[in-house]
Amino acid sequence: MRFSRAYIPTSKEIPNDAVLQSHILLTRAGYIKGVASGLYNFLPLGKKSLDKIRTIVKEELDHSGCQEVDLSFVTPAELWEESGRIAKFGKELLRFRDRKEALFVLGPTHEEMMVALVRHQLNSYKQLPQNLYQIKTKFRDEARPRFGLMRGREFVMKDGYSFHENENDMKREFYLMQETYKKIFNRLGLDFRVVEADSGAIGGSGSREFMVIANSGEDTLAICNSCDYGANIETAKRQPHRNQNNHDELNVEVEMDFAKFKTPNIKTIEELSKFFHISDWFIAKAVVKKAIYENSSKIAIFFVRGGDEVEEKKAINSINALELIDPTPEELLNVGLIAGFIGLLNLPKNPNIIKVIDLELQNAKPIITGANELDYHYIGVSLEELPEKTHFADLIRVKEGDICPICNKGSLIYKRGIEVGHIFQLGTKYSEPLGATFLDRDGKSQPMVMGTYGIGVSRLLSAIVEQSHDQNGIIMPLAIAPYKINILISNIKNSDELNFGEKLYSDLIAKNIEVILDDRNERFGFKIRDAELIGFPYTIIIGKGLINSKVELLNRKNNIKEEINSELILNKVLELVE
RNA sequence: CGGGGCGUAGCUCAGUAUGGUAGAGUACUUGGUUUGGGACCAAGGUGCCGGAGGUUCGAGCCCUCUCACCCCGACCA
Known part of the structure; x- marks a missing residue:
């Protein structure tokens, strides 16, 4: 190509609607041009680089035995009603009617279409496993598109789906995809990390995210500075505090008899810690939220050690709520809770109160906790013998400096990451409602066990530039340079x-x-x-x-x-x- | 969806307190000089001042409504 003939509109000016370096540089260098909120045109340079990313993704997937397909972008809304996701996806699904008034959606992801594609053709275990994928434009009517290609409404995604006769085979494929993804991101020259993740709305059990390390990333990761453990903060774990060698002061036996103690106007963890001259580790902190369910709401109390914070995602998952919001003072009073004195014992008997206790409080003693009575706390409480059956769950948000749960040596540090890939062990979440069944070796009808695997292809272009640029512009890796x-x-x-x-x-x-x-x-x-x-x-x-x-x-x-x-x-x- | 901001030349932005002929830089065209880090001189074209309505003799500027875009938050397979 001759530059004199090429369509490469470069500019000295910073586009007024761009914040992120990748967005600014890709626009200034003539790779992309914004059209409307979350929509971008790819100019010749951008198209070339995007195609190169696409090719690398395809080569590695094909090498691992996946097969490329291309499903229709416009999909009948009925499929989404069948899977029940038309409600769940809500306004992100762009819907419209054709000339016959039939309802359609623009595909934001293709679980439904892919299952529909195979459900009547794959009838026997002999035809399994299968792994089908496409690299295609998706549309999600994001509430707030931002950061250029990073969070557009229209974007190119590779979405893959595998179908198996059992859980084990699905797991085998899951790990194969994990390795394949690593190869892809290595070929793209990225500094990335594979982390444990929350499965989110797509459901399923184990899931891993592939995170490009960049300060501009939207996700917080906790990663070990010694081994290769890493997790999204939403799901990150740690060694329990007491086992951590950097908390020697907690490894002392504290004698404390059970008693009810007058604590006038002593409400916060900090005040209690001072009042009793004791580490906040011995104090149970109650975090009260209003849990929203589809048709109802409850007051949820999460108990953690005084120095810990509640990780909202973990809290939501522990009670299967849709979301958590802060309750109003009246709502607390209505169920008989006294702010500042909420505790583990003598909670008001009210079916609208849910109690969840962090795992690090399991069998803990002695503990100081509110008495659910104005100006009183209990001290010397033992959680070894709780009066009623209690629900324990991992609730805490790990902190920087916490000890790694895997190697037990390194400490965790926070990094920001850009999610460029996410793989899920789906199970039968879609095959069941959509009736994708096969006859197993015993001639019995079973729903297929599925995995699903995504890569943000257009987002990758941004992520690469985020990680590879200087004051003068983009430093395009050889593998994807136009x-x-x-x-x-x-x-x-x-x-x-x-x-x-x-x-x-x-x-x-x-x-x-x-x-x-x-x-x-x-x-x-x-x-x-x-x-x-x-x-x-x-x-x-x-x-x-x-x-x-x-x-x-x-x-x-x-x-x-x-x-x-x-x-x-x-x-x-x-x-x-x- | 809540809070904030912004919309004027292809692009970046001034002009809006106090209503009175539409501006700058950059980009573009032509001629000349220049030729190793976004040159210089001269000449030139560039606008439904986001849209609609209103106030006024007169609106880019004031009022009402609306639309778009951006930021923070909520949301985000």
């Missing part, structure tokens, strides 16, 4: 430079190298800045040195210019792009 080589003729009025550049250009084309020739009638500075902005991995500068048979090779990655004999440049380039 052109690997940029030949920059410093001054096209100089016929020696021009001729040399043209010759090198046609030589490289003959060798099938993806090359662009910057033959624009512009000054050197203008062209080199474009080259840096766009991020060509290598730019060959043909300029002043040519009289002495020298050209320069600029490596975008390390910004080093190397002088090279003009006779040798062709071979040098061939080496580089091998």
Whole structure:
């Protein structure tokens, strides 16, 4: 391609609606152009890089035995009613009616369509397993699109679905996909982490997210600085505090007899800790929320150790609520709770109160806890012998510095991550309602066991730029650069430079190298800045040195210019792009 | 969906307190000079001032409604 003929609208100006570096740079460098909220046009450069990502994804998946399909983008709403997700997805599903007034949706993900595709064809265990995927535009009418390609409404996703005769085989495929995904993200040159994740609305049991490490990421991760444990903060675990070697002060035996203690106006954990001269670890903190269910709501009390915070996602999952909101003071009073003195014992008998206790409080003693009575706390409480049956669950939000639950050596640190892949062990969540069954080895009809695997393909382009840029622009990895080589003729009025550049250009084309020739009638500075902005991995500068048979090779990655004999440049380039 | 902001030239933005002929930079066209880090000189074109209604002799500016876009939050397979 000749730069003089290419449609590459670059700009010095920062687009006024962009915040994220990747969004700014991709726009300024002429890869993408915003159309409307969450919608983007891909210009020639963007299209080329996107296609390269797509190709890498496809190559690795095909290599692992997956098969590409292409399902219709517009899908009948009936399917979504069958699976029950039309309500669950809500307004994110873009719905419309055709000329016959039939209701359709634009596919935001394709579990329903894929199950519908196979349910009548896969009838026997002999035909399983199958792993089908597509790389396709999806549409989700996001409440708040943002960050350019990172959270668009229209985006390209690879979505894969596997079908198995049993749980074990599904797990085998799950781990195969995990390894395949690692290969893909490694080929894309990303610094990423595989983390344990919440399965969210798609459901299923185990799930792993693939997170590109970047400060601009929307998710918080807790990762171990010693082993490879990592988890989304929503699900991250730790060694129980007492087992952590950095909390020696907790490993003391504390004598405390059971008693009811007057604690006038002592309400907060901090005040209690001071009042009793004791670590907040011995105090049970009550976090009260209003739990919202589909048709009802309850008051939920979550108990954790004084120094711990409740992780909302874990709390929601522990009681299967849709969401948690803060209760009003009246709502607390209505169920007989006294803020500041809520405790484990003597809770008001009210069916609208749910109590969940963090696992780290299991069998704990002695504990200080509110007496559910104004100005009183109990001390010396033992959770070894609770009067009624209690619900324990992991509720705490891990902190930086907590000890890793896996290696028990390293400590956890927070990182921000961009979710670029998510794999789920789905089970029969969709096969059952949609009637995707097969006859097993005993001739019995069974729902297929499914896995589902996603990669945010267009988001990857953003993630790559987030991780690979400097003040001057994008540093495009060789694997996805729209052109690997940029030949920059410093001054096209100089016929020696021009001729040399043209010759090198046609030589490289003959060798099938993806090359662009910057033959624009512009000054050197203008062209080199474009080259840096766009991020060509290598730019060959043909300029002043040519009289002495020298050209320069600029490596975008390390910004080093190397002088090279003009006779040798062709071979040098061939080496580089091998 | 709650809170905030913004909309004026292709792009970035001034002009709005106090209503009176529509602005700058950049980009673009032409000519010349220049040619290794976004050059310089000269000349030139550029607007339904987001839309609708209203107030006024007169509205980019004031009032009402509306639409779009962005930010924080909620939400996000």
